[in-house]
Amino acid sequence: MRELTVAEQRYVAVMAVIADGLSISQVAEKSGVSRQTLHAWLARYEAAGLEGLVDRSHRPVSCPHQMPAAVEAALLELRRSRPYWGPRRLVFELKKRRVSPVPSESAAYRALVRAGMIDPSVRDRRSRKWKRWERGAPMELWQMDIVGGFPLADGSCAKALTGVDDHSRMCVSAKLMTRERTRAVCDGLRAALATYGAPEQLLTDNGKVFTGRFHHPPVEVLFDAICREHGIEHLLTQPRSPTTTGKIERFHRSLRAEFLSGHAPFANLKAAQQALDEWVDYYNNARPHQSLDMATPAQRFAARPAPSPVSGAGG
Template sequence: MSHANAALTPRARLRLARLVVDAGWTYTTAAKMFMVAPKTAKKWADRYRAEGTAGMSDRSSRPHKSPTRTSPDTVRQIVRARWRHRLGPVQIAGRLNMPASTVHAVLVRCRINRLSHIDRVTGEPLRRYEHDHPGSLIHVDVTKFGNIPDGGGHRFVGRQQGLKNRAGTPDRPQSKHRNPLLGTCYLHTVIDDHSRVAYAEICTDEKAITAIGVLRRAVDWFNDCGVTVERVLSDNGSAYVSRAWRNACGELGIVHKRTRPYRPQTNGKIERFHRTLADGWAYARLYTSETERRAALPGWLHFYNHHRAHSAIGGKPPLTRLTNLPGHHT
């Protein structure tokens, strides 16, 4: 495609050049027909003689030499400051005594101008991975939400009314603190690495025996979807480092892998799912009781798996990646 200010397209250049070279037209006559300068007609005719049809396409306007371009050593200093200290163009420019616009141009050229492209902990570029088929790896974790008092929580009804609702909710745990407690909702989550299909259960604790039960039911659920689970990735929580968890994985024929300590990014898919879960279900609207919120979870999971567009898989719902679903191709 020719650039926006080009007077001639590649097809028009070829017609002009052929009139001059093949038909014997003068530069002036051919230029007048295409409403360009004779010098332009001569340029395309000479290029047609030398390169043929291929010479009619646009060439890069970048100069062969750029003596004032930022030196490679300075570029390395800019990139190092960006990676290690997560500094912006103004701060880096102050350290290196150079214009901030130059620093920004270097960051754009190196594709690290946005901090979202850099790991928050190490400062290194993000390394994303994805297993090549469903069931090759599933991620497991537990996330916690405070139970909702009868009448609604403070996020929707305000702090003062929220405290009144907490105090008036029956069957709540005894509290030694000033503010009444409502207990915790332990949500055990499982997500397939390739498809992002999710499975979740609300439990009363995060003990090993509970996590093992969730894993067994999740494996059966994935089997019903035509997916055979091969590996499971977890963090280093007490439930997942226990001997019971290891034995359960062995019985199910699943290889257990754990993330590096203090490195939640390795399990980033399920961590990101927890944020989506909080925004789309846990705190999406006013729930007048914990029972009402828990009753809404199955419907939201169905929406997430079957209908919600997922940006990481091309804007399609996760279930579309399970190509081995029973009856999928009928």
């Protein structure tokens, strides 16, 4: 494994000051340069951005296959702004931004490892024995669940009814509530149906806000009733089988990493809902999705049949 390029070293040092908040003296000592040199790098970065950190020496390039320093610097800056993006998504975004030449995924991975942004010893520990499956078209199946962890200024935490379309990963519901109550959950379902129409099937866990089939005796709760009245087959997961709802769980991982992680408490539920709506719009319409060959959920969802009108659901 080769050492960091000059541009990489400068970029890491500059970001340690700008993004990590370390002092000039600390970073200069760690980088083995004078304070004056580090000040010069900071000035060059401020004046010319990433290009200012590139060594403009006229010496021959030592390796014709080495990623250009400016491209590598662009890759590292993008990764710093999107720390949850992997090499594939980073390369896709560089291509969209017309960075040239576009590095390969393997070259991007090696650059991230050299810069300490990926730990090569860490492997994805999710089991590979589970075969990925998805429905053949939008609106065949939605997955829905409840997720918490939305901090409010009064010290409480809100929850959300979330829903994704199985085929497209389109987020069809992200409705916040202060408590996990039947009425609030079903209001979220009604809103999703009013916006997108009724899917053929809807998959949830066995929570009491979703179903009463396991009560003694079984009862029809409001969520079940809304599904029945709109011709939706309500499917339930098998107990202790989280992989059944893998797509909604993956959505929750993205939500936590990209939206909730490090977020200050929201002023109130309305402010939290507004911020969440903005993130969902980005997730659906702008964020490339690796399992969709870097398309957005909205692009894949666009192939859905025209939604049928949905009247007021379930009283």
